[in-house]
Amino acid sequence: MEFDWTEDDARHREQLRDFLAEELPADWETISQHGPGGDAQAAFSRHFCGRMAERGWLTQHWPEEYGGQDASPWRHAVVGEEMWAIGEPRGAQYMNVNWIGPAIMTYGTEAQKAEHLPRISSGDVLWCQGFSEPEAGSDLAALRTQALRVEDDYVINGSKIWTSYCNHADFIILLVRTDPNSRRHRGISVLLVPMDTPGIEVREIPSVVGERYFHEVFFTDVRVPMSTRLGPENEGWEVVGHALQFERVGAARYARAAVTLDRLAEIAQERGLLDDPIVVDRLGEARALCEAARVLTYKVIDLRAKGSPPTADTQLARVLGTRADNAIGVLALEIVGPEALEYGSFADSNFRLAMTAGVAVGATEVQLNLIASRFLGLPRE
């Protein structure tokens, strides 16, 4: 067992911090108040990811043959932590570099690789993911959006929901049912669809999370060539499962929570609240929770670095990351007090982004089901 960072990774973290200090504008807090999907942050992400790409940092974990440096999952984790902790200046592009690009490397045709990978690695393309549907949330395999073959094209009809970032996205990675007689996990395919294709309509779903956070995407006779399909027809469930197998641990929520907590401790100290044993207790509890989520996430990264098959460790880490984010979101409201009620204030912005943690990318209850069966070996019936 070994729990130290390598010197190289530790140095890279410092480089990233210096880089962020240089690149983030003075009004970054305002820009980022709506989260990665906000208009200002999406626009900024194109500039920022370009700057990261210039340094070779945006896709350093990609294989050399696709312009990366074969950097280890640990290096990739350092980048993820530093970016998420400061509010994710890569915007939605973290998804491109984390898994959409790698999925195209694994399953894409040469033409798809040539079309998409250079744009992703240069940081000037935005993607969104079209998975959930009104009748297929936690039960994703119930999805109904259809793509039927007409000549050499697919014609897509249906709708996706909760889609973040689609208002800015150039492409959507879309799960569709290509076999109309199929059920559940079979008969599903993945399509890479340009968002400016005629017949796609995006509607915002106003929410308390913030501006432009959720959307519904409607597909009405959207016609795309068969060459947009990623991987084999009707095997899209496996394609996405493989592509996402390590991503399910999610964003480095604990890193952002830990930074927020440091700031809360500062506020508490300024206000003399550190004499209050209840405040001290809550701060200590929250710090332990952030660290617990971090160490379990590192366990997952260790498995990934060793090329081990994914385990339910991912779900353990994910649940705690969610808990840390939620707990510190609430603690911020309590420590900041009524000032937190102003929209866009520090505690408000943090709370809004934290509140979705237990639902986004797979509800906590689904994670607990997986832990029960795969980690504890509990029987189904």
Next chain:
Amino acid sequence: MDFDLNQEQSAVLEAVETLLDKHAGAARAVELAAESDYDAGLDDALEQAGYGDIASAMGRLEAVLIIEAVAKRGGVVSAGARLLAAPALSLDAPPGPVALMRTGHSGPVRYAAHARTLLMLDDECARCIELEPGACPAVPSNFGYPMGRVSDEIAAGGRALAPGSGPRLQDAWRLGLAAETVGCMEGALEQTAGYLKERKQFGRAIASFQAVQHRLAECAIQLEASRWLTREAAHGAGSSEAIATAAAFALDAAGHVFAETHQLSGAIGFTREHDLHVWSMRLHALRQELGGVAGHRRAVVDQRWGAGSSQGSGEGGR
């Protein structure tokens, strides 16, 4: 970073498991508890195998792995004090067993009735007190450990160790507490999950109900996080902050795991014939030391944000 045991660590654990197969286990713990006795046989075996010096010979992490393993098997030996606390004070082969106490503590002390060495935590300096056999009367306790009461006179004695020994003792004690908590939680959770897979009600295994599964899954999350925080804190130059963080998380988790394993086990879980108590009751004993969860959390805040809020961190200071 590497979360796998290395070869030496695997070899040590394998040897310790063999030894525990022979000397420890729930049945042995129950037998000893009936007499409030200490497991001198297991203590001797660990000592003869050289594990008393494991922290200096290999490192604190290896000591933590052994403490976890002993606790998981219900071992009735003062492993945390012997494997971590004594070496932290550079006490080689102190007369054993070793017990730990903090100045101002009132109430029974784990292992004091059998201990030959009592390490006393003052603020800056620790003290080492040698005990005559029978010096501390046994105190009956339901909390899974043999306990003794230390008189004021004994508690005031001994020789002061070097300045700085106090904080070192505190870190080692806290780390040992966290490791022992991990082992006890694991024992309690395995026992409970195993029982619930067998026990049928409403025509099916209790463990197949989702309401039960989620609660066991939550316990597993708490346990695994406690385990890895503790191991990480034990590694290399793991800081006082990392140790306090591990203890804050693990001892809080201990309360949760106690409540859940007992609730899910039902009435049988309260009986002496069912082994859950071997691990579960200890969890609450461990939560009494070094100010309990509140004390560990306060230490986290002090270490991380230099809050200067350490006043009143005694056991009565919650």
